[in-house]
Amino acid sequence: MDQAALRAVIGRFPLVAATVAAGIVVAVLLGLGEDLAARWTASAYAMVVAVVRSGSMFKALLRGRWGIDLLAVTAIAATVVVGEYVAALIIVLMLAGGEALEDIAEGRATRELRSLLERTPQTAHRERNGGPPEDIPADAVCPGDVLLIKPSEVVPVDGMLLTAAGSFDESTLTGESLPVEHVKGDALLSGSVNGDNAVHMKAASTAKDSQYSQIVALVQEAAASRAPVVRLADRYAVPFTLLAFALAMVGWYMSQDPARFAQVLVVATPCPLLIAAPVAFLAGTSRAARSGIIIKNGGTLEQLARVRTAVFDKTGTLTHGRPTLEETRISTEAAGLITADRLLQLAASAEQYSSHVLASSVIDAARQHGLDLLPGSNATEHATQGVTATCGHHAVVVGKPGFVRSVTTGFEEADTAGGQLAVYVGVDGHFVGALVMRDPLRNNAVRTLDALRRLGVQETLLLTGDAQGTAEQIASQAGIARVKSGCLPGDKVSIVAGLRKRPVMMVGDGVNDAPVLAAADVGVAMGAKGSTAASESADVVILLDDLSKAALAVDIGQRTIRIALASIWTGILLSIGLMIAAVFGYIPAVAGALLQELVDLATILNALRALRSGGRGSTTAMGGSPVIAAGLR
Structure with a gap:
């Protein structure tokens, strides 16, 4: 590792670097036979960290969140008091390393989201009056401009292909892994990547009004959110903390040795509660983005996992929308x-x-x-x-x-x-x-409804402004139980508000769907070229004009919640097992600190499973979920 890279790592993880440095100093002092100096150095450093952590602990207490830092601070102080200064250093390293692992895991989990932001086109090559192309900022492109798109370049704005044919990678926008072939006159989406040959296109919009800019705005909103499951983990921390202190007191009482109290608390530090849930949610959001589904906030993932009623618009949602x-x-x-x-x-x-x-x-x-x-x-x-x-x-x-x-x-x-x-x-x-x-029914509508029922959706409803006969015909073909026809936007909002089996997921695509998408527990806007108003009011935006992605979004939500809770409970149960062993004196403080670090690593790796598709039975077309594949095959 060169010096620049080393400085970058130290700047990113200063507490880890400081703790490693303190450990090296302590090791050198011990090697020189300066045991007392080593003890005082390690103890002083650990207590400074404990005091600093106490500040965040009190802030958490004021916000009603307690238990996480309280155990960590108490464990550090207890190990210092009983002379287990090496264990105290390991606990500090465990806390710092846990936060570093979380940061690294977040980077891995949000890679797909960041790739969208990093690929925002910056320049365009404009041609005028048959002259050579001139490089201009993408923001300066106007509708009607003729643009040259060089091989492997990103299309800067929405437009129309002027060249006879071209191949484009639209995977970032739609999740379609194979190159898409376009011919002259076809619409091109900003953000897609040109193939091996240069092509010409005619701009249809400015960069600001292009589809890719709208997607980037949605991704930024999604990246800024905080998942409610983190608060769920905080709730688990309260009884866990009480149990940890109770077991520590039992160990002290049984052994009449205060060191036993410290040994129990060392393995009780609840890093899995701090790390596992947010990492799983970030991974689930990124997994959805890779499949062409933008989930705007973590709370939506939890709602998707519990959807019991699915409501659909007709035109452009259940049908192709191209009568x-x-x-x-x-x-x-x-x-x-x-x-x-x-x-x-x-x-x-x-x-x-x-x-x-x-x-x-x-x-x-x-x-x-x-x-x-x-x-x-x-x-x-x-x-x-x-x-x-x-x-x-x-x-x-x-x-x-x-x-x-x-x-x-x-x-x-x-x-x-x-x-x-x-x-x-x-x-x-x-x-x-x-x-x-x-306007015929989509080919995968029936299979999508079947998949949703497999995922636990108990009630389906069609809301449309169309005539009763047409609506009933489409609902019958799709397998939807209830129909409400002749609905105005206000009627749709009232009907969704009155549904009892919740959460309610509403799937639509048009301007008139925006109010009901906002009113539903989970609003899903369909189509990369759908209404901006619908996309802004929805909680989930499906970039590909594919109804089956609605079922995939529910599946990703359920899988993410399962993995988050499994990670939390894995960490809790492993920690409880270690605490019980420590109560009876089977785990010294230093060994306990090292074991707890392994627990942290295991829970993070488990949480990152939310990045992957469901299993061996997955299908590319359906985004990798076995239950979706079974329902749509």
Whole structure:
């Protein structure tokens, strides 16, 4: 190790370095036969550390957290008093080493989260008027700029591929391990990594508004959180501390030797309670990030582990959210006055000003029919209901039946078969027809619902603003027990608030899902290109447009909690066993301190298991969980 690296280690772990230095000095003094000097040096150093630790102990007491530092400080003081100064040094090293191990484990556990932050694009290569590319800050890219992406470079902003074809690594964004092939005209996500060939792209947004910047913001929020399971570990520390002092007193009473009191406390220092739980939670959060799931805070992991009710939006969540046009129906009143293509053109022109997921499908249908969109004015989107706009000198209204009926004459309800939906259109105050579309169920929806039931979800519910017939058809296909149709955003919030089997997980993707995602115990926003409002209000953001990730998130939460609690109890039971042995004098103070260090190491290694997938039965597609693999195979 060179001097720079050594200085970095000392700067990162000063207490470890100081304790090792003190141990070397004590060893040299003992080698020189200066036993008294060695004893005083070790004892003085240990007591200084104990006094410093007392400060954090009193602060913890004021916050209602006691037991962790109290045992450590008492153990150091007791070993010094009875002359076990070597054991006192080992305890100090154990505490310092435990904190160092926690820091290292945190770094390992949050590696995937940090990789997202470190890969934020800083520069872009812009080309203008056929000239050579110029390097500019990524923040200076404007929509419409033509950018050169060199091999292995990170795409700086969202945009469209101009080159005939290209291969991109999107694993950081979506969890997809294989390169993704794109062709000219395909959308490119910022944060993806170009393959072996240089490509050109057209910027569609600024760096600030690109998907990767939003993901980075979510990751920073996730990294800043503190898990409630740490408080759970604190609660275990209270009875553990009382038991440790009781056993220490019993040992002292039985032996009539105060050294026995110190020997018991040496093996009682509860580092597993300090370290195991937060490391497991960080590992679980990082494991989720590697699978394309951003969990914003540790408390959400605990809620995910206990989910009993799963609620789903329909369009874009259970279904693909990309309905295809099956039929354009002209109303009786408008027959002979408007053609199917003209109706579709006017509807699509108005839908340009809507953020609803159906709007893009109507626009795509018009383009597939070779229709040009008309410029519009006086456009107004009526949340969850529809849109009005003046297009081609006509007042156009597009939306739900109730909304269109209220502003037009001659309204006719469209007959739809199971799985179909209708978008209603009015022109100049008259109802002119409906666009009948179909949005099929996702291929993995049934298997995802089965997996959730295997994970302990007892109740499933579909909440949608669509018609009852369409909603019931989709729910029946997916295996969802209950349906609430025709819901406004406020209705969804009220329904979720009234559910009894909690915690409740709500899965959605659109702007109108934001309120109910915030109201649920666990809000899950789907899709890397989903609504910003939905992502901000959700507790979990699934970066890949994959419904099965909702079940994987529940599985990761359950596995993380199991590992955290197993680590806590492993440390507690091992410490209790060592304390009982120490009560009867089988473990000297120095040996006890070394054994306790092994207990710390074992609990940390166990907590880091939360980084791994579930086991040998895991599948890459499902993120590595055997129960998910069983449910979705």
